[in-house]
Amino acid sequence: MLKLGVIINPYAGIGGSVALKGSDGVEARDRALQLGAKPRAAERMLRALAPLEGLPVKLYGYAGDMGAAALTSLPLPFEVVGRAATVPSSAQDTQKAARALKGLGVDLIVFAGGDGTARSLADAIGCNVPVLGVPSGVKIHSGVYAISPEAAGRVLCQLAAGCWAPLVECEVRDIDETAFREGRVRARHYAEMRVPMEAGAIQQVKNAGAEVDELAQADIAADVAERMDSDSLYLIGPGSTTRAVMTELGLESTLLGVDVVKAGQLLAGDATEAEILALMQSHRGPVVMVVTAIGGQGHILGRGNQQFSPAVVEQIGRDNIWVVATADKLKALEGRPLLVDSNSPQLDRQLAGLLPVICGYHQEILYPVGGGHEPAG
Numbered sequence: 001m002l003k004l005g006v007i008i009n010p011y012a013g014i015g016g017s018v019a020l021k022g023s024d025g026v027e028a029r030d031r032a033l034q035l036g037a038k039p040r041a042a043e044r045m046l047r048a049l050a051p052l053e054g055l056p057v058k059l060y061g062y063a064g065d066m067g068a069a070a071l072t073s074l075p076l077p078f079e080v081v082g083r084a085a086t087v088p089s090s091a092q093d094t095q096k097a098a099r100a101l102k103g104l105g106v107d108l109i110v111f112a113g114g115d116g117t118a119r120s121l122a123d124a125i126g127c128n129v130p131v132l133g134v135p136s137g138v139k140i141h142s143g144v145y146a147i148s149p150e151a152a153g154r155v156l157c158q159l160a161a162g163c164w165a166p167l168v169e170c171e172v173r174d175i176d177e178t179a180f181r182e183g184r185v186r187a188r189h190y191a192e193m194r195v196p197m198e199a200g201a202i203q204q205v206k207n208a209g210a211e212v213d214e215l216a217q218a219d220i221a222a223d224v225a226e227r228m229d230s231d232s233l234y235l236i237g238p239g240s241t242t243r244a245v246m247t248e249l250g251l252e253s254t255l256l257g258v259d260v261v262k263a264g265q266l267l268a269g270d271a272t273e274a275e276i277l278a279l280m281q282s283h284r285g286p287v288v289m290v291v292t293a294i295g296g297q298g299h300i301l302g303r304g305n306q307q308f309s310p311a312v313v314e315q316i317g318r319d320n321i322w323v324v325a326t327a328d329k330l331k332a333l334e335g336r337p338l339l340v341d342s343n344s345p346q347l348d349r350q351l352a353g354l355l356p357v358i359c360g361y362h363q364e365i366l367y368p369v370g371g372g373h374e375p376a377g
Contacts, residue, residue: 002108002160005101005129006049006061006071007094007121009113012041012136013306036274040343041136042070045112047149047345048134048156049074055160060106062097065089091116095124102129108196110156112136118144118172122191130167130194132156135203135341139304141173143204144195147299148341148348151201158198165196200336204296216326217241219361221248224290224324230263231285235276235312237305239292241324258307273307280315289316293325298333300369301351302341310344318350323357323367330359330367337368 061067114137246253257270
């Protein structure tokens with residue numbers, strides 16, 4: 001019987017769709033809720049755990065929205081071991097829950113959250129209990145997360161079926177959210193935790209410090225600018241490579257947000273999901289989304305650009321997604337695919353396959369997209 005501790009940070013990632021770039025702190029959480037953002041961590045945890053039905057597993061966790069409110073809907077035995085001291089729950093509640101699960105002797109703690117949640121667990125239990133993260137935050141730089149809920153489910157199913165997995169110490173990153181919201185990425189090594197490793201299931205640490213080939217980015221930007229026409233609406237996603245496109249166009253840009261451009265004019269900077277959908281609805285021509293891959297990880301959707309929700313991407317269509325990345329960034333993936341984690345498994349499957357990637361001026365390569373959208377079990 002696999003004894004599985006479960007912790008849900010119920011508001012992880014809530015700021016993504018409304019362009020807040022994080023949800024750490026009461027102010028950010030409340031602001032996201034005021035803007036109409038919807039919690040998604042519990043639903044993503046359910047996607048990871050649902051494939052365990054019929055396997056010898058028992059779940060342990062907290063009452064309320066840290067666990068029981070969602071998990072008792074699963075046909076899996078669940079034991080409540082405590083409850084949060086505050087509603088909504090806090091980082092202290094996460095730490096208390098982790099210590100309680102450690103005291104019960106669980107085999108593994110699976111948790112839904114972002115980098116802040118990972119830091120809380122590291123503070124509470126260190127490397128004493130193996131963990132596996134279900135990615136639910138806005139930005140996820142740490143290497144303790146699966147690449148998607150379905151990938152986490154695959155790992156859990158293997159463990160529940162009695163298959164062994166090597167435990168690897170993976171890095172937890174500390175991100176300055178205040179600086180992040182201001183367009184500056186400050187990441188440092190914070191701690192390490194042990195993670196059951198399966199090839200292709202666990203994400204790599206976000207590479208935020210690699211030197212950037214500015215000349216290659218400029219070549220990509222020149223190519224993209226040449227392709228653009230006056231009739232289309234362009235959604236320029238976050239990243240230094242996409243920012244080079246805005247520089248080529250002579251427009252102000254948001255390094256960590258989504259900018260909307262038409263006919264060489266900036267219609268909206270740092271746009272939310274709702275603002276993007278409204279602009280798309282009023283626009284009568286084609287809509288093109290320009291995205292780049294996160295260095296080291298390879299995600300093109302679902303990490304730091306939740307404004308590109310399933311509702312947005314489905315309207316745009318696969319053929320109108322322009323992926324831009326330098327050749328060096330693609331080589332650094334060492335053959336791993338680009339990744340999508342849109343929060344819609346069906347959409348992720350539709351996006352899988354070969355996509356052209358603009359990697360220079362008049363230079364494209366076909367590169368595989370996938371990983372993590374396959375169901376577990």
